[in-house]
Each structure stands twice: as C-alpha cells, then as structure tokens.
Amino acid sequence: MGPSGGTNPAPAPTLDTPLWAFSLAVYGAEGVGSECLDLQERFKLDVNLLLFAAYAGAVDGVQLDAQDVGAAASAVSAWHAEIVRALRSVRRALKPVSIDDGDPLRAAAADLRAQVKTAELNSEKIELAVLWYWSRRQLAGRSRGDAGAALAANLHALLVHYGAPADCTAPAMLRTAALAFIGSKS
DSSP, rough: OOSSSOOOOOOOOOOOOOHHHHHHHHTSSSTTHHHHHHHHHHHHOOOHHHHHHHHHHTOOOOOOOHHHHHHHHHHHHHIIIIIIIHHHHHHHHHHHHOTTTTTTTHHHHHHHHHHHHHHHHHHHHHHHHHHHHHHHSSSSTTTOOOOHHHHHHHHHHHHTTTTOTTTTOOHHHHHHHHHHHHHHHH
C-alpha cells in the first residue's frame, strides 16, 4: 500500500536494457557501424532490428523464424518510420548548413543538428526498449540453443525479411562483435 492507502503503481520500464548495452558495445566495435549502415542503405533495413536479432541469437541463444522477425518488425515499424527516420532525415538535412563556413547561421544549425542527433539516438534507445520488452513477452520459454548458430540464423532471417537474396551471408563483423560480447561476459 502507498502512503495514501492505494496500491503503488508499477515502476516505469527502464530504457537502459541489456539490449541497449549490447547494441552500444557491438555497434561501437571496429567496422560494425559501417557494416550496419551499408546494410541499411542496401536493403533499407532497420539497424535496431539487426542488433535485436543479433542479441536474441548471441545472448539469448534463441533462433528467430520468419514469423518472429515479422512480428518484431511490426512492433516497431510505426515508431521507426515516424520518429527515427524523421529525425535522421532532419539531421541529414541540417548537415550542409552546419558545416558551411560561409553561412552566417552555421553555428546555430550545427547546434540544432547536435540536438537532433541526440534526439535521434534517444528515439533509437526507445525503439530498442520496445524490442527488449516485446522479446521478454514473445520469446519467453523458448528453447535456448547454440549462440553462434542462432546468431547466424537470426541475421540471415532478418536480411531475407528485408529482401536480401536467400544465399546472402550474415554480416561478419557484426557476428564477430556479438560473439566477442558474450565471450566477455563469461
């Protein structure tokens, strides 16, 4: 009971999830960011979903099937399209003015661009939290398998979901960094 005699409300979910920590560490590993951005450009995929698929395989040992990948994508699609991509678009649109030494508004545009970049990162953190809480509900009770095999299968399933050829290989740097992450936790 709370001080007024009522029940205490449930605590607010945290954005600092294990998926967030994994994403920061793995994306920050050498070569992973550029590899992910290349895949984003080539297949128009959501890098947060790519990192989620890597986490589910490498850390949880859960293999996602096409239905799981589609459901996870659906869970965040509106947020990603309307918030994350919109902020990314604004950040990119501000870049020319923010780096033009001849533009008298360069400093103001650079400051605004930095603020938008922070908002974009926060929007991605929220998206990853949505995926984290979704996975705790949807994948609870799933059998755990070999992390390396689940990781490769999940990345492949996600790439195929976004239209990559069926014979595509999972991103090597991302796989290496994800496996190194779980190795560092052992």
